[in-house]
Amino acid sequence: MSVNRYLAQNAIFWVSDFRYIRNMLRLKAIRKERHMTQAEVAERLGIDLTNYNRLENGKVKLTHNRMRELADIFNIEPVDLISDSSSVRTVSVRGCVEAGSWREASEWDEQDWYDVSVPAAPALSTLSLYGAETRGPSMNRVYPEGTVIIFTSLIERPEELEVGKRYVVEREKADGMREATVKALARDETGNLWLMPDSTDPRHQEPISLGGEDGELIRIIGRVVYSVRPE
Numbered sequence: 001m002s003v004n005r006y007l008a009q010n011a012i013f014w015v016s017d018f019r020y021i022r023n024m025l026r027l028k029a030i031r032k033e034r035h036m037t038q039a040e041v042a043e044r045l046g047i048d049l050t051n052y053n054r055l056e057n058g059k060v061k062l063t064h065n066r067m068r069e070l071a072d073i074f075n076i077e078p079v080d081l082i083s084d085s086s087s088v089r090t091v092s093v094r095g096c097v098e099a100g101s102w103r104e105a106s107e108w109d110e111q112d113w114y115d116v117s118v119p120a121a122p123a124l125s126t127l128s129l130y131g132a133e134t135r136g137p138s139m140n141r142v143y144p145e146g147t148v149i150i151f152t153s154l155i156e157r158p159e160e161l162e163v164g165k166r167y168v169v170e171r172e173k174a175d176g177m178r179e180a181t182v183k184a185l186a187r188d189e190t191g192n193l194w195l196m197p198d199s200t201d202p203r204h205q206e207p208i209s210l211g212g213e214d215g216e217l218i219r220i221i222g223r224v225v226y227s228v229r230p231e
Contacts, residue, residue: 026081027056030074044073079117089120091150093131097168099138099181099197099204106132106170106180116148118226127152130222132168132180138197138204139182142166147229149182151222159223163187166224169195169208174215182224183208 031041042052045066054060062081071078079088093114095107116131131150134143143149151168152159161167163185172178183195186207195208195218212218 027070030076030081031056034074041070041073045069087120088117089124089129090115090117091129091131093133093148095180096133096135097139097149097180097182098135099179099199100136102173102177102179104177106178116150116228118150118228121225124152124225128156129225134182136204137201138199140200141198143182143198143227144229147227149224150226150228151224153222154220155222161185161193161220162223163193167195168221168224170219170221171208171212172217172219180221 031038038052038056039049042049045052047055051060055062055066064078067078067081070081074080093116097106118129129150130153131148134145134147134149136145139147149168154167166182166184168180169183170178170180181204183197186194186196188194193210195210197204197207199205208218210218210220
């Protein structure tokens with residue numbers, strides 16, 4: 001399943017490091033490539049020329065339904081209206097992160113995987129990227145439920161941890177059950193490192209020591225580099 005599935009669930013979306021979708025439209029360039037006038041596209045959409053002009057100039061937000069209609073008219077994928085395919089990168093979302101939900105694995109069955117698109121940043125071009133959907137309130141100050149976080153793998157490519165960055169963290173109990181969440185790395189006045197929560201829920205507001213509790217293993221899985229969330 002492609003980015004279309006994600007867009008189908010949300011009228012518009014936001015990607016960190018992206019501006020609002022209305023500021024990124026490639027509508028005019030695509031229309032001209034198809035040798036179509038504004039009036040022709042407006043007629044196909046069933047709207048007047050003034051409203052189409054406002055859409056093409058980014059004065060109104062683009063809804064999913066309109067995005068699908070334009071994609072059908074131009075015979076392209078909806079994501080092509082956002083950015084040139086050479087400047088975006090597709091990442092597979094294969095699981096979820098949810099503090100307090102203990103399970104043997106956080107990855108979904110393959111039929112539930114879907115893709116999202118993020119900027120193809122040169123600094124990340126040599127790194128594998130992974131996606132996970134946030135569940136529950138443990139990260140809701142920064143990542144509302146349903147946000148997709150995109151992260152690098154510190155298991156595949158270890159790197160020095162940076163205070164202030166957010167990381168995907170896995171906690172494993174002695175019985176092998178695991179939970180995954182996202183926490184910000186912080187340093188206290190004594191120099192000790194802590195994983196800090198970003199939650200409005202009192203159940204998820206306790207800092208986590210990198211050393212873990214008795215019989216508990218803490219793994220920092222990856223560093224968050226993008227987030228894609230409902231608007």
